[in-house]
Amino acid sequence: MLELEGISKVYRVGTFGGKELHAVSNVSFDIEDGEVVSLIGESGSGKTTIGKMILRLTPITSGMIRFNGVDISTLKGAALKKYCCDVQGVFQDPFCSYNPIFKADRIFGIVRHEFFPGLTGAQWSAKVEGALRAVGLNPPDVLNKFPHQLSGGQLQRFLIARALLLDIKLLVADEIISMLDASTRMDVLNLLADLKPRGLSILFITHDLSLGYYISERAVILYRGCVVEMGSTEKIYSNPLHPYTRLLMASVPRLDKKWEEVEAGLRVRAAGLPGGCVYYDRCPITDQAGCCDSRRPALVEAESGHLVACSQVTGQ
Numbered sequence: 001m002l003e004l005e006g007i008s009k010v011y012r013v014g015t016f017g018g019k020e021l022h023a024v025s026n027v028s029f030d031i032e033d034g035e036v037v038s039l040i041g042e043s044g045s046g047k048t049t050i051g052k053m054i055l056r057l058t059p060i061t062s063g064m065i066r067f068n069g070v071d072i073s074t075l076k077g078a079a080l081k082k083y084c085c086d087v088q089g090v091f092q093d094p095f096c097s098y099n100p101i102f103k104a105d106r107i108f109g110i111v112r113h114e115f116f117p118g119l120t121g122a123q124w125s126a127k128v129e130g131a132l133r134a135v136g137l138n139p140p141d142v143l144n145k146f147p148h149q150l151s152g153g154q155l156q157r158f159l160i161a162r163a164l165l166l167d168i169k170l171l172v173a174d175e176i177i178s179m180l181d182a183s184t185r186m187d188v189l190n191l192l193a194d195l196k197p198r199g200l201s202i203l204f205i206t207h208d209l210s211l212g213y214y215i216s217e218r219a220v221i222l223y224r225g226c227v228v229e230m231g232s233t234e235k236i237y238s239n240p241l242h243p244y245t246r247l248l249m250a251s252v253p254r255l256d257k258k259w260e261e262v263e264a265g266l267r268v269r270a271a272g273l274p275g276g277c278v279y280y281d282r283c284p285i286t287d288q289a290g291c292c293d294s295r296r297p298a299l300v301e302a303e304s305g306h307l308v309a310c311s312q313v314t315g316q
């Protein structure tokens with residue numbers, strides 16, 4: 001359904017945009033119909049930038065994104081509108097996604113105006129009610145309310161309902177449960193799981209490895225804009241190969257392990273030469289012979305359906 005082929009994003013930063021910031025470097029993965037893929041990485045690793053490129057909210061510097069075989073950068077007019085119907089995003093902070101002076105359901109009105117101008121009032125109300133009930137909201141509880149009168153969980157569901165109104169094919173869910181408290185998190189996660197049978201594909205963006213495991217069939221681990229490991233969630237979690245993924249696994253709080261023990265495995269050295277492994281300065285298993293700091297490892301299939309970019313693991 002969606003294919004990312006070698007996409008990169010360079011932002012121009014600094015005074016007069018004189019410096020380049022490589023936010024995303026040569027990232028390739030795909031999402032199939034009805035599949036949930038997690039994109040996991042720490043803050044600043046380029047996750048949101050990838051989501052924005054998919055949603056056409058920011059241009060791609062190089063590479064290509066195809067949706068059902070069509071390069072999305074070529075879409076215009078009606079074809080672009082159709083793409084916006086098929087692919088929608090929901091972002092981290094639900095309160096930022098709303099204008100606080102408008103009632104929450106005003107965003108539904110915008111969808112009606114843009115995409116369903118031909119529906120009668122009764123048809124539209126039925127559609128809204130269906131979408132709200134699909135995300136577990138009772139319409140009278142949320143319609144006609146201002147954003148501050150709703151909880152974070154209700155707002156997040158509301159945004160997912162808006163996406164469902166369009167009968168979307170792919171949802172880009174960017175840290176959508178980070179702002180929620182623990183019990184509401186599970187509700188929203190379970191809601192996403194319930195949406196799977198509708199054939200909806202989801203790109204689930206998170207910095208939290210355990211959430212990715214809970215929800216997805218495949219995971220892509222990102223570090224400084226590069227994919228360091230990807231494959232079936234089951235395989236990555238049972239057999240993490242890249243030292244960064246191992247660190248993430250070790251950092252998931254565990255009752256039997258204190259943080260000092262986890263941290264003891266870490267050394268930080270000076271950054272390697274540009275072009276070397278992106279993880280070089282933090283890696284505990286880097287070689288002294290000097291290939292890690294000078295050559296960027298390629299993603300190599302270590303076992304079927306499980307790729308890793310680490311020359312120490314793959315011997316390449």
Ligand SMILES: Nc1ncnc2c1ncn2[C@@H]1O[C@H](COP(=O)(O)OP(=O)(O)O)[C@@H](O)[C@H]1O
Nearest residue numbers: 011013021023042043044045046047048049050
């Ligand atoms: N509009 C922008 N202009 C310049 N730099 C940006 C912009 N957006 C993000 N960045 C930078 O790109 C990198 C990746 O950011 P982002 O995609 O937001 O990462 P994540 O979502 O994983 O936290 C960061 O270093 C961030 O500071």
Ligand SMILES: [Mg+2]
Nearest residue numbers: 047048049175
């Ligand atoms: Mg982000």
